[in-house]
Amino acid sequence: xxxxxxxxxxxxxxxxxxxxxxFTPDTSLVSGALPANSAKLTIKRTGERLYDAGPATxxxxxxxxxxxxxxxxxxxxxxxxxxxxxxxxxxxxxxxAVTIQAxxxxxxxxxxxxxxxxxxxVAALGAFGAALDAALNENTGAFKLRLxxxxxxx
Numbered sequence: 001x002x003x004x005x006x007x008x009x010x011x012x013x014x015x016x017x018x019x020x021x022x023f024t025p026d027t028s029l030v031s032g033a034l035p036a037n038s039a040k041l042t043i044k045r046t047g048e049r050l051y052d053a054g055p056a057t058x059x060x061x062x063x064x065x066x067x068x069x070x071x072x073x074x075x076x077x078x079x080x081x082x083x084x085x086x087x088x089x090x091x092x093x094x095x096x097a098v099t100i101q102a103x104x105x106x107x108x109x110x111x112x113x114x115x116x117x118x119x120x121x122v123a124a125l126g127a128f129g130a131a132l133d134a135a136l137n138e139n140t141g142a143f144k145l146r147l148x149x150x151x152x153x154x
Contacts, residue, residue, distance in 0.1 A: 034077055034104075034105065035077055036104075037079065037080050037104045038077045038078060038079060038080060038104060038105075039077070039078050039079075039080055039102040039103060039104060039105070039106045039107065039108060040075060040076075040077060040078075040106070040107040040108070041060070041075065041076055041077070041078045041083075041085075041102070041107075041108045041109075041110065042073055042074070042075045042107070042108070042109045042110070043058055043066070043068065043073060043074055043075075043076075043085075043109075043110045043111075043112060044072075044073040044109065044110070044111050044112065045068040045069065045070055045071065045072055045073065045111075045112040045113070046070070046071070046111065046112070046113040046114075047070050047071035048070070048113060048114050050114035050116060050119060051089060051092075051114045051142045051143065052070035052114075054089055054090070054091060054142075055067035055068060055069055055089070055090070056068045056087050056088075056089060056112045056142075056143045057087065057088050057089070057090055058074075058085070058086070058087050058112065058145075059084075059085070059086040059087075059088075060076070060078055060083060060084070060085055060086075061083060061084055062084070062086075068112060078102055079102070080102050080103055080104040081101070081102060082099060082100075082101055082102075083099065083100050083101075083102045084097055084098070084099045085097065085098050085099075085100065085110055085145055086098075086145070087112050087141070087143045087144070087145045088141045088142070088143065089141060089142035089143060092118070092122075092130055092141055092142040093130050093131050093133075093134035093140070093141065094118070094130070094133060094134035094137075094139075094140030094141030094142070095139075095140065095141050096115060096139040096140065096141050096143055096144045096145050097139065097145070098110075098145055098146065098147065100147055105152065106150055106151065106152060107149075107150070107151050107152070108147060108149070108150050109147070109148050109149040109150075110145055110146065110147050110148065111145070111146055111148045112143050112144070112145050113143065113144055113146075114142065114143060114144075115140070115141060115142060115143055115144040117133075118130065118133055118140065118141060118142055121133040
């Protein structure tokens with residue numbers, strides 16, 4: 001095997017192993033009772049096949065809280081008040097964000113799923129299509145986020 005092929009094989013193995021890793025968020029914020037003036041937020045990612053090889057990076061109020069793999073979830077405590085949830089794929093331009101009014105002592109569940117609308121520009125024009133989609137639309141990227149429930153915290 002030539003040195004060039006061997007180098008390419010090593011690089012390919014490193015890339016594949018990086019994709020297989022899973023970020024484990026610190027969920028210690030939700031051990032036991034909620035802190036005063038806080039709400040509980042569960043973020044679930046669907047198991048859909050589109051974009052399932054990479055993580056969905058989740059931010060709360062501009063701060064990264066987790067990289068979530070397909071069919072996985074996290075639960076964290078968030079401060080009561082206006083809260084912006086955002087999701088993006090590190091290797092894909094664009095970000096999808098929603099704002100909620102979090103009330104203390106309530107539980108919220110948000111769902112992260114693939115944004116199928118992003119696939120057509122990428123399939124047609126590659127990275128240029130993804131960048132064009134991100135430049136032309138407000139909520140873009142590989143994933144979308146929606147609030148699916150709100151209830152009293154248990």
